[in-house]
Amino acid sequence: MIFDVIICGFSVWFAFGLRLDHWGYFEGNQWMVLIVAIGFSFPLFISFGLYRAIFRYVGSAALASMARVFITYTFLFFCVFTLLGIDGVPRSIGVIQPILLFIGIGASRYFVRYWLGGINNVQKSFHRAQPIALIYGAGFAGRQLAAGLSSNKEMVVKGFIDDDPQFHKSTINGISVYPGTGLQDLIHHLDITDVLLAIPSANQQRRSEIIGSLDGCGVRVRTLPGFNDLASGRVRISDLHDLDMNDLLGREVVPPQVHLLEKNIRNQVVLVTGAGGSIGSELCRQIIKFSPKSLILIDSSEHSLYLIYEELKRALIGLRDDYSVLVGDDVNLPPSGMSIKLIPCLASVRDSDLLMKIFRAHQPTTVFHAAAYKHVPLVEQNPAEGIRNNVFGTFTCAQVSLECGVPHFILVSTDKAVRPTNVMGASKRIAELLLQAMADISFKGDHLTTFSMVRFGNVLGSSGSVAPLFSAQIAAGGPITLTHSEVTRYFMTIPEAAQLVIQAGAMAKGGDVFVLNMGEPVRIYDLAVRMVYLTGLLVRDDAHPNGDIEIKVTGLRPGEKLYEELLIGDNPGATDHPKIMKAHEEFLSWDELQQELEKLNVALDACDGKLIRSMLIKLVPGYQPNGDSEDWNWGGIV
Template sequence: MLAWLLALPRSVKRIISVVIDTVFLTLSLLLAFVLTQNGNVSQFQTMVLAFAVTLPLTLLVFTKLGLYRAVIRYMGQHALGAVLFGIIASGVILALLFAGLGVQDKTNLVVVYALLALVSSGGIRLGARLVLQPSNNSHKTRVLIYGAGSSGRQLAQALINGEQYHPVMFVDDDTTLQRSTILGIPVSGPENIASIIKQRSIGRILLAMPSASRSRRREVLDKLEELPIPVLSIPGMSDLVNGSMRIDELQDVKIEDLLGRDPVAPKKKLLHANIKGKVVMVTGAGGSIGSELCRQIVMCEPVTLVLFELSEYSLYAIERELKQTIANEGLDVNLVPVMGTVQRQSRLETVMRTFGVQTVYHAAAYKHVPLVEYNVVEGVRNNVFGTWYTAEAAIKAGVETFVLISTDKAVRPTNVMGASKRLAELVLQGLAQHQSQTRFCMVRFGNVLGSSGSVVPLFREQIRKGGPVTVTHKDIIRYFMTIPEASQLVIQAGAMGKGGDVFVLDMGEPVRIADLARRMIHLMGLEVRDAEHPNGDIEIQFSGLRPGEKLYEELLVGNNVRKTDHSRIMAADELCLTWPEMLHLLERLDTACERFAVEEIIELIRSAPTEFNYSNATSDLVVNASCAVVTKEQVAKVATISTAANTASVTELGVVNSSTSQQIA
């Protein structure tokens, strides 16, 4: 019967609701008459007439208030409020009609009628909701919501109306909320979570703390990490406010919450100094860092933003996204999508001159360590010469400020990628001494979360597939920062440069990658399989350091560091070459690249003040393949020579034998 009723069309359900209200309102009046009139029927017909007019008007009020549009099993406070207001209106209408028709001393009848109507019409709906909801929750995953504040209550209401999760308990640190009930759900303290999970068969913990600081969220996650169920989180407050995500769009715990470091609010003066009202160009605009720079720059309202990118699709994607942002925010920014490579100086100079570029953020680079090891020449060409050509184009085009996006791998590098970025820094330091028209500076920072090649999405994918999670070394440590925070700090650091400055971002505490992998496994409700837990779910395997990879990254070459106007930005004074010395090195490096002399390239990088500690055998794929081909050719040549020599010896022996035979004859 219940299933049949639920399957009826909405229009039929509305008709049934109207009929039920008609019956209950009529019964309420009759019962009120019996309870208050003590058998006095002298004015009964007049009262029936008044009620006959009141009833359709009451139903009309219910309709206007949207009561018949509300789905009973999902009925909330609005629907109950509509019932209350509708019944009050019904009582007022009935009282006015009684007065107009001359029915006297019926105030008590009207009051009792209104109370009975409220109890019957409202009670039938509440009863129906109680009956329908449990049958709808049997297939749902039972969840515990950590946070009984505004966001937690909104989440619970959304989940009650949804089809996936059934909230059975709130947990909150606020003692005033504990031992209370919200939306019919009890609230407990965090110290009881472990027992609640067992007693209530909890399948998920949902973190409803969107406005809490990262340090506070990390404290909570530390408590939840060892529990044997997955932890999910609602979207951040910014996503909820701008409408990009709903409160019930649950997601994995963000890795920045595990780091626990709160970002520092940017200084608007520094953010706008080189951008607002100016023409800005970003190279590598479609990359992970470049695209976020573009997002931040657009919000600072430049006159024009030139997007310079080699990848056609990446350029298309970032242009489309920024156009949408500009339209949504009502910004007056001109976007110029330009395809090109930073290895063509003429193209760069033409673009900068044509659009009158005043500020350049140079984010174009090859930054994946193993891939640059496998492609040494192209890595040097793009990272070193690409930076040089872009800088020279900026000088000739009269660019005011040039900011290089560097990396912590440039400090005492052990790989070609880091060494090439250190050389790029030296190029700008040399040019800063050589001329004064363009202000050069560079900003050095570590790994950013969510960038191409980041371990975080890789770990998540491996965990979802059942493992193993691969970590290169048990002791490997890295610095991490979110892409938006890094981009904001890059922009602010660029505004403080005076010429040749090396800025270093405060990356916070370093993170042991193996510990990061372990925490991600735990927070997804799984157990690490190791010697102590042989029946665990996910194994962590150590694959060994890749070519050129370091255990520990550094941010400073020396100890000459000074504070700046921003608490998270430091400035370093480091050794560099004069421009004539740098130019001579670049010319020799160019010749070595033309000849594909990888070993010579390595030695030239070593000769510069890079502190390049490169102890690996050459990993360049083309060089190794060429060596293999040469070796095969040499072996084949030796074999040919040997075969020819053997053949000649045999022939010679045959002639001797023939001659000898003739002599004997």
């Protein structure tokens, strides 16, 4: 306010000096101009909120307030000194002084904004250089991102990149807009360290093309935060996100068909085994979005069950405007609309008596069986336990579901079940055979359970997935460990996989083997290189001996394949969903399979490694173990 008094007095003095060409002291009625100027301006400044604004965040809203004050002040000042007139005061003062006043007031605000905005970052600038960024996308999102970053001075934006020719060779808030061609030269010329993607409307193919053009440029590629943060201007470097897994894969995600997601969930009692695992927990997250009556969580790991139970409770509390939530022991939250009950059950899928009690007590209508031992090297070193859990755990769950009349049972399977070279894959194929045979007897008998299974490849972000492992190794400075330079895998993100599992289960007729369309297989080496490039680093190899991250090949692990497959037979059938296919594969009759399973169970009890292996080979055509496995629990060879 003291500065505004000084600016107000200076504007009056300067107005008289310009008009009269006399730069002396005020004389006569000229003092009245100063008194009226202060008397008009300060009540208007206060009433229009100019002193409520935080100077370092002065923007368009503060500018609009100053414009309203300027119009009101000019009108009043003009009426007094131009229309009415005062002796000794030129009438043009009524126009000149308001212009000078608001030039001074506006300039002071913006000076303070830049001064205060920079002073908090002076200390930081002594310790580290600021990142220099290009924003890809000069549309609304890009402009908001640039405005948000400019307020905290943590990152310098040197330019926009945009494919639209009408933006080229123009500037936005003083920042130049460049075409998308010649990116590498531009990055080198401007010393760019980061490229920020602000293209929310671009499809996945276009995003992949842009990301591919940045490979090897030595820049870190990140994407914009949420629109709420952009709109509020609360954007810091820590708010910028690394690229998601779909950007790494270049996959175009097909929107889910909501009627399939709801079909077996809305107002139903849904049970998920392995609820604390990667796939099981994501299934639970997706399921609660579609208002089940109850969701039963089964897991043998206390810690995993606790984590997903607490997460789902928080998620439901966040939705309490839509639901009243009954959690475990019927603790009521603010009631509104429908109720969802979460039931965490600490249980093993191999405990038939306990499962029978759970099923009879809660009467689930849909079961998603995601419980499995799935880490190939661990199951290879503990084959007997892997078989007991994956085969006989599935059998127990399916048998209990059949006896309790559960309408829908969906097994989460894997591409490793196709012509497996490891115990995990063989055990999952036997689990599939079990459900195919049980679906056959369900049709022929009085049972009404619809058994189906959904087979898909690797999911990025799951426990044991290469993506989080590579990220951790890159963060630690390397090296990235890779079992073989030619290892190729199918990949999908966990949310997409979980949604497709639910949709596939809703289409089941009985005994269906659904196969998810995983797109094109990805070479793991190429994935590792891309992850290194997109963090702004270079791979250290023969061509770049001074690179940042080394990729070290360690050799294939026991039971590991170079290439995975999704189909045993050929010519999969189409379904109503473009990402879901239906396989047509042979299976054993229930009577024949039951006899073989009894022999396998005897072999497991007797710790007879040779018989276990021969049973796996007999039950799973195409199973070709690539070496002996020692069961570390009892020392036998399988």
